[in-house]
Amino acid sequence: MSRYFFYLVFVNMVANVVASVPRILMGYRKEGAIISIIVSFCSGLIFCYIVTRFFNSFPGKGLPELTKKYLPRWISFIILFTFAFTWYIAGLITLITFSFLLKRFLTPDMPLLLITSIFLLFLSYGILMNSKSVLYTIEFVLLCCLPVIFIITLKAYTTSALKWDFIRESFMYIHHPPSFTAIAASTYLLLGGFNLIIFNRLFKEKQQINWKNMIFIGFTGGSILATTYFIPIGVLGFDAVGDIVYPWIITSDALRLEFFIIDRVLYIFLLLYLAISFVSVLIHWHVALELLKSIMWFKHIKWKKQNLTPYLFTGLFCLGSLKAVTYLTEYQLLEYTGYFLNYLFCSFAVMFGLFLFIKRRAKA
């Protein structure tokens, strides 16, 4: 597979921290979180495999091209619109969560709206770029961030603050049945492959995902899932972690790099995640925008020979997020994120029906 495909998968894995996944999992630590993680690991890998295999058989084509070719127009419209909306919300959740984080930790004196607007300024420029440039941006940001994230993770595993007894204690709740919300939340980590619905347009060469690729994704996904869940428990304590709103942020604060320029890992961590969450929102909103463009194109809105449709959608995206960021409280955000992740899990399961249908039509 092309390396750009792996970047798409990785961004979701790493960005789970700002999508409230750890917090949701911590809430279920006494109600079957571990089994849920194992279940979601399997289901996520299967999802990833199916979606990649599907798009591998249509090189160079995104979902809009396929639905238009093989489905009636109105069904295609509904499906693409729903997906566009889903992807928009996925990006929105990351954006709002990170704006809250910035407001809380980095720039407490700055108004929330201003933080979000600056974010949106760069995002708007980013999502209007063509898909190829978006992929290059992702590659660059990831290559800069992944080594540092790796070092912080290594530090987390080797620090004396990590008490393995707490982690072992969490295993003692393994006999509880899994919970749907926890499964849905942790599956989010492995859903990055679904961005192919647009980015497959760029993968024009015939390629096939093989078992080596899957083992690679499974290995990294599995270790990131385990890290996401167990490290905060080991550092913050099995009972105490339940009260903490951002488990991973506080975990990073509990690590200390004594001999580094900044000994508070929290700030390095936040800056890293500033980049990661930017890329994550960039991908999601770019997909949402391209989907919208494929179903709605206003020929008449023109200014100096340039069609303004994408700008219109971008404007709507920004307005929606500015409204949401002022309206939501932290608790509501968490609650709605939980609902959204549940919905995401179900909708992707439904998506496979669509894939099957398209595949049959294509064969016929």
Place this chain on the structure above:
Amino acid sequence: MKIPIQRLRRPFLATALALSLILPSGCGFKDIDKRIFVLSIGIDHTDNEKKPYKVILKLAVPSRSLKESDTKYTYLTKESESFSSAIRLLKTHVDKELDFGHTKVIVFGEEILHHDLADITDFFLRRRDIQTVAWLAIGTPTAESVLKAEPASEMASSHALFNLFDQTGVESSYIISTYLFDFHRKMLETGIDPVLPVLRSSKNKKKIIVNSATLLAKNKAPINLSPQETKLYNLMNNNTQKLDIIVKEEKLLYTVSIDTAKTNFKIITKPKHKPVLKLDVTMKGIIEESNQHMNPKKLNTFSKYASKEVEKEITALLTRLQERGADPLGFGVRYKATHLHTRDTYKEWKKLYSEISFDVNVKVSIMSTGIIE
């Protein structure tokens, strides 16, 4: 050369956008000369019922150059019913913004230990700017006396309290460093109890001594640990590698300096047997001091004496803790971590702990008699 105005539009727009970014930074950010850094916070209990807390802040006074400056600190104190209101009021006592980003030590007065500590740490955890890697300590007789002590060896920009707990300056097996997050997790978790170091200031405020500790068992009166017990706690909790053992055997008196130490423990419960807590300590070191000639052939015997001595001391400490129902090493957590939670394992452990017997095995290996025999 004439450039058409159309072509200038894009650069102009880009410049305008870039310049507009200056505006937001102007209102959210305070320059460093408008800030004053709080180094440590002290909390004492007053007898005044309406204003039970006395908050003391130690501030670093900025100086122009390192050469000419003496160590300069200034203090703010305020009595109030809550920390936030005290700090809001203290803000009006200085002309600069109080910055808690460098607060690394929080000292509780001895008196306050008899009140709910979870209440007090709440403020520090909830606030974003206080590090969760701040060290907690207990000040005797009061937190104020400890904060206001300025040891003679203290230099500008190197706060003595920081150096005591950060094990990069002084390293000692008598010092316990407890981070805020560590204290918090041990306060909330059942089956493990937090231990805080005790800072003692001398009367002339020129010295701070830290070599004992207080164990805060849940729902129990605080238990004071002597320096010797503090050292043993550090040893058993794998906090320290370097310590000394004094051995007295008949007329022979010698000191072993340990440089590697490791402790493991295991809870053994067999049906129809008394529960046993097996604690293994392995240590390696050399002889540092002796009142007699040390025969290198008898190193094994010396090791054995040392092992027995430590075994005795550890067993005595563990028994004392067991009698008081305190568990600083997390035996309870280990029990919870090794038994499936199909029933209330902690309740089970509480019953077990009162009747458990200790099997302490210490293995000291003395590698050398030092430079001389």
